[in-house]
Amino acid sequence: MQRKAINIFKNLDYISILLYLALVFMGWLNIYAAVYNDEYNSIIDISQKYGKQLMWIFITFGFIAAILLIDSKVYSLGSYFIYGLMMLVLVSVLFLGKEVNGARSWFQLGFIKFQPAEFAKFATCLAMAKFMSRFNFKMMTFKNLILLGIICFTPAALIILQNDTGSALVYTSFVLVFYRQGLPGIILGLMFIAVAIFILTLITSSLITLSIILLGGVLGYYIVNKNKKECFFSIIFISIIFSLTKLCFYLFDIDKSDYKILLYSALFFLPFALIYSFKKRIKYALISIVIISGAIGFNSSVHYIFENVLEKHQSQRIKIMLGIESDPYGKGYNVNQSKIAIGSGGLTGKGFLKGTQTKYDFVPEQSTDFIFCTIGEEWGFGGSFVVISIFLTLILRLIFLAERQRSRFSRIYGYGVASIFIFHLAINIGMTIGLAPVIGIPLPFFSYGGSSLLSFSILLFIFIKLDSNRLELFG
Amino acid sequence: MKQFEQRKFTIGILIILVGILLLSRLFYIQVIEDKYKVSAENNSQRIITNYPARGLIYDRNGKLLVSNQATYDLMVIPRRVKNIDIKDFCKILDIDTLTFNKKLKKCKRYSQYRPSIFMPQINYETYAILQEKMHKFQGFFVQTRTLRKYQYNSAAHVLGYIAEVNNREIKKNSYYTMGDYIGKSGVEYTYEKYLRGVKGRTINLVDVHNRIKGKYKNGAYDIHPVIGSNIKLTIDIDLQMYAEKLMQNKRGSVVAIEPSTGEILAKVSAPSYDPNLFVGNLRNKYYRIYRKDKNKPLFDRAMMATYPPGSIFKLPQALIALEEGVINENTEFPCHGGYQVGNFRLKCHVHSSPLDLKHSIQQSCNAYYCYTFRRILEQEKYKRPREAYKVWRQYIKSFGFDSKLGVDIPYERSGFIPNVKYWDKKYRTQRWKALNIISLSIGQGDILITPLQMANMGASIANRGYYKTPHIVKEISNNTIDSSYVNLHKVNISKEYFKPVIEGMEMAVNKPKGTGRLAYTKDIDICGKTGTVQNPHGADHSVFLAFAPKDNPKIALIIYVENGVWGSRYAAPIAGLLIEKYLKGNISKSKKGLEKRMVEADLITEKE
Incomplete structure (x- = not known):
């Protein structure tokens, strides 16, 4: 026992811990700045946010100490148990939770409130790592994909039921882990294509997007097969059908948009292309045609998804992010004010506690989801650069640590941690500067709130503990 | 697994790309773009x-019924409160320093920088004094708002x-x-x-x-x-106020409708409350007081109370019987103090026997409608009463019962006319007899109707077979009212059958032995029908359905007085007075005594 305790401190990765402490310290300073009041601090309630956060930091340190003292086997062996327990908590919060702002996602224990969705992250990460580290695990079998889906979507679904879609989206970041463990790169590529089509359709039009898809298909074909003649012929073929159909419709006075006509032409063309490529035994013929058809189908359903599947406030946030709709005093208020706050920081910022935009309550939720405004305003681009760099260093360090693990469990868990961090970083900062829709997820270690600080710390330190024991052979 | 190790580079590059994307956007917003610095x-x-x-x-x-009045909310931005003379300030507002601190603290908790209401709805005098000295009270200002004035x-x-x-x-x-x-x-x-x-x-x-x-x-x-x-x-405020006056110290409701348009002329739920007590600050206080009142002044009886209709239900019963051809206007039935089959007996008051249809309405004979209802339900062509009942219910529903009429006042109730399943369940068989549900014939038993629906039935009869959805709004400036209020709703009864029924109603008011004699008004041809609704919890309810004049009716109304005992005792005279008031503008001298009796009648305190 004593020997182990010595080992613990010997093998800890102090680089990560220092980066972590730096972030926590800066985080607290910013919450202090966000709620600080230079004039009336004497008659302010003692229960100020920065005071509470400091208390949470100490509680977190206590938890960290406990995590480091517990035998690291516990995390591997108990992962399913921890996962199951957290799912139970997520279910019970649906019935017993306290409703805040329309989301039933909080538990109130005396004066402490906590949000189970935050803690579900590390539990899911553990369960996922445990499942994928099974002996002879193969990513691309049907059964494994289904089971993995169940592990990741159960918490996501329960969190959506709490009306907290933002926190549920975090689990999509695990796709990076799957990729590292053997998910074909093409799936990652297809996800990018889907997002690109979605955005392109919304900011341009279905017609332009469809044209780009078709030209992209032809271009892709050229790159693979280097046959100019066939590419040229395809374009001519579609153009002729398009012109003929348009002429017919014009003559018979049928009112169809150009998009529809191009769509019909493309659908008319595809079977010919398929037959032709089969006869000629062209490489990847079927898969490329399936992808192109899928892209066309997705393109035509974007508007439907946007209007009918997404909720109104969600689609509006996306519109504002893409700049299609400008509503600086309605739904776009937060983002507009947040951009003003960050933009007004300039290169060097206004200085600690000198921010006016965030001070005067112009930015709603400034101590939680929009905490980055305070950084941007008071520390300027320099401060933003430092904060983002520390985050990136920490995340890259985590990947480095993950890669040096002997145990697959530890490595996968490490990747899970890194994925969650990069997702939160990208989306949270992205939404304050109009790069991502406002989905309300916290910036790790910076956003005010005990649950978020504690859960991110637990997430990180379980990995640091696992890493410190990497030389022991097990699992 | 070594095969995928190279992917760590892809992932690493991806992470770095995300960082570069965020940083370049930040660089653009913070360093290059000037747009955001304008407000810096x-x-x-x-x-x-x-x-x-x-x-x-x-x-x-x-x-003019409702207008606006200005009020003044005293607002504060806590952070800006600086060097003010708290004593002077408190004196103006008539509060002590402790209250001042408490209120300011509450506002601070909301926000230091955003205005919050320090004291809502200060009166004009205080506002005037404050306004003069406002420069001395930094951080405070007055926001003008408008409240309703009735x-x-x-x-x-x-x-x-x-x-x-x-x-x-x-x-x-x-x-x-x-x-x-x-x-x-x-x-x-x-x-x-x-x-x-x-x-x-x-x-x-x-x-x-x-x-x-x-x-x-x-x-x-x-x-x-x-x-x-x-x-x-569509309200006539004079009629409305007169109706409220007649209904004072009583529980019940009055609904008056212009039959040709469906416009609601008056709608009273008694007891009521003073709308001026529900303005601004006062509301909280009075709402609490009224909510505790056991006479439920906040409850809109006219649309939300559902009662058995009593004898006024004999009117649709007669119409359905005529339409189904089971009686004609000359059909007579005997009545010797009631309707008796074996051990079953439904009582009736003393009157001559036998009676024909018109006289049965005039004198409100119970036995007549027991015979009639049985005839409707026991028709050969429907085989079973259950099937006949379905047909009967369709007729009844066409009068607008058992569903919301669609009036433009919220919280309307639909009432209840049982369907056959309800009876199947109650009698545990589908072979129940007409006699099982015979009390429906005279509007008793398991049926519930709102006063609004009763008044609407009055309008349908006055119109000889149709109604327009009752509504309360006549015009909206720069807008049109809902088109559904113009549409005609047909009642499934042919026009010719209304004649004998309406004549019976006329006789009830205007001929000797009529049950509605107390509604009689000189020079106005009033048609009416009394109702006495049995009430297991206390004295019976007094009901009167009327319209006038007989030809080309201008008003149809229902009076429902809870615990008013006989239909003729309170409801009929009140109906007569209201019709006179509406059609003539004032009450004739000969009726002043009756009017006084109605106004002074107190059915609320008497009981206690």
């Missing part, structure tokens, strides 16, 4: 909401009231923000969209000392407020 150093924006005046409400003759202490249930929006309403409709007013009941609720107008917004640029530096983007994002539309009700 000293300038910030302040949004001022401009509330438009709420639409006015008039009665059908253009008399010109008459009347029609509270019709008009409804406005109050601050609650969280649920804000969530439901993004138009509203904290502190806005919204119609909560009555016309204020139904026509909220028209009455409220559109609130405006001015965005000013202010410096750190809150001095206005000009308009944000030259007012590009400002919105001009649009004044709320005025509304003209």
Whole structure:
């Protein structure tokens, strides 16, 4: 026992811990700045946010100490148990939770409130790592994909039921882990294509997007097969059908948009292309045609998804992010004010506690989801650069640590941690500067709130503990 | 697994790319783009909401019922409160220093920088004094708001009231923000969209000392407020007030409808409350008091109370029997103090026997309708009473019973006419007999109808076979009222069958032995039908359904007086007085005594 305790401190990765402490310290300073009041601090309630956060930091340190003292086997062996327990908590919060702002996602224990969705992250990460580290695990079998889906979507679904879609989206970041463990790169590529089509359709039009898809298909074909003649012929073929159909419709006075006509032409063309490529035994013929058809189908359903599947406030946030709709005093208020706050920081910022935009309550939720405004305003681009760099260093360090693990469990868990961090970083900062829709997820270690600080710390330190024991052979 | 190790580079590069993307965007916003620096150093924006005046409400003759009055909310921005003479300030507001500190602390907890209400609705005198000394009280200012003012202490249930929006309403409709007013009941609720107008917004640029530096983007994002539309009700306020006066110290309701249009002329639920007590601050206090009142003054009996209709239900029964051909106007039935089959007996009062249809209405014979209802249900062609009942229920539903009529006042109830399944369950067989449900023949038993629906039935009879959906709004300025209020709803009874029934109603009021004699009014041909509704909890209810004049009717109404014992005792005379008031404008001398008796009758305190 004593020997182990010595080992613990010997093998800890102090680089990560220092980066972590730096972030926590800066985080607290910013919450202090966000709620600080230079004039009336004497008659302010003692229960100020920065005071509470400091208390949470100490509680977190206590938890960290406990995590480091517990035998690291516990995390591997108990992962399913921890996962199951957290799912139970997520279910019970649906019935017993306290409703805040329309989301039933909080538990109130005396004066402490906590949000189970935050803690579900590390539990899911553990369960996922445990499942994928099974002996002879193969990513691309049907059964494994289904089971993995169940592990990741159960918490996501329960969190959506709490009306907290933002926190549920975090689990999509695990796709990076799957990729590292053997998910074909093409799936990652297809996800990018889907997002690109979605955005392109919304900011341009279905017609332009469809044209780009078709030209992209032809271009892709050229790159693979280097046959100019066939590419040229395809374009001519579609153009002729398009012109003929348009002429017919014009003559018979049928009112169809150009998009529809191009769509019909493309659908008319595809079977010919398929037959032709089969006869000629062209490489990847079927898969490329399936992808192109899928892209066309997705393109035509974007508007439907946007209007009918997404909720109104969600689609509006996306519109504002893409700049299609400008509503600086309605739904776009937060983002507009947040951009003003960050933009007004300039290169060097206004200085600690000198921010006016965030001070005067112009930015709603400034101590939680929009905490980055305070950084941007008071520390300027320099401060933003430092904060983002520390985050990136920490995340890259985590990947480095993950890669040096002997145990697959530890490595996968490490990747899970890194994925969650990069997702939160990208989306949270992205939404304050109009790069991502406002989905309300916290910036790790910076956003005010005990649950978020504690859960991110637990997430990180379980990995640091696992890493410190990497030389022991097990699992 | 070594095969995928190279992917760590892809992932690493991806992470670095995300970082570069964020940083380059930040570099653009923070260093290159100037747009965001305009409002940087000293300038910030302040949004001022401009509330438009709420639409006015008039009665059908253009008399102003509801207007607006200005009130003054004392606002504070806690952070700006500086070096004020608290003693002087408290003196003006008539509060002590302790209260001052408590209130200020509460505002601070909400926000240091945003204005919050320090003291709502201060009176004009205080406002005038404050305004003079305002420069001495930095951080405070007065915001003008408008509240409702009711010109008459009347029609509270019709008009409804406005109050601050609650969280649920804000969530439901993004138009509203904290502190806005919204119609909560009555016309204020139904026509909220028209009455409220559109609130405006001015965005000013202010410096750190809150001095206005000009308009944000030259007012590009400002919105001009649009004044709320005025509304003209179908209510006749004189009739409404007179009805309320007659119904004072009684429980019950009055609904009067213009048959040809479906316009509601008066709608009383007694006891009621004074709408002026529901304005602004007073509301909380009086709402609590009224809610505890066991006579339920907040409950709109005219639309939300459901009662068995009593003998007025004999009218549709007669019409259905005629339409089904089971009786004609000459059909006579005997009655010797009631209707008796074996051990079953349904009592009736003493009158001559036998009676024909008209006289059965005039004298309200119970036995006649037991025979009639049995004939309807026991027709050969329907094989079983259960099937005949289905047909009967369709007729009844065509009068607008068992469903909401669609009136433009919220919280209407639909009432209840049992379907066959209800009886199947109650008698545990599908072979129940007409005798099982015989009490329906005289409007007793398991049927429930709202006074509004009863009045609507009166209008349908007055119209000889159709009604228009009752409604309370006649005109909306710059808008049209819902087209559904113009549509005709047919009752499934042929026009010719109304003649004998209406003659019976005429006889009930105008001929000797008629049960509604007390409604008789000189020179007006009133048609009416009394009802006495058995009440297991106390004295019976007094009911009267009437319309007048007989030809080309101008008004149809229901009077429902809880615990009024006989239909003829209170309901009939009140109906007569109301019809006279509406058609002639005043009450004839010969009726003054009756009027006095009705006004003074007290059915609430008597009981206690």
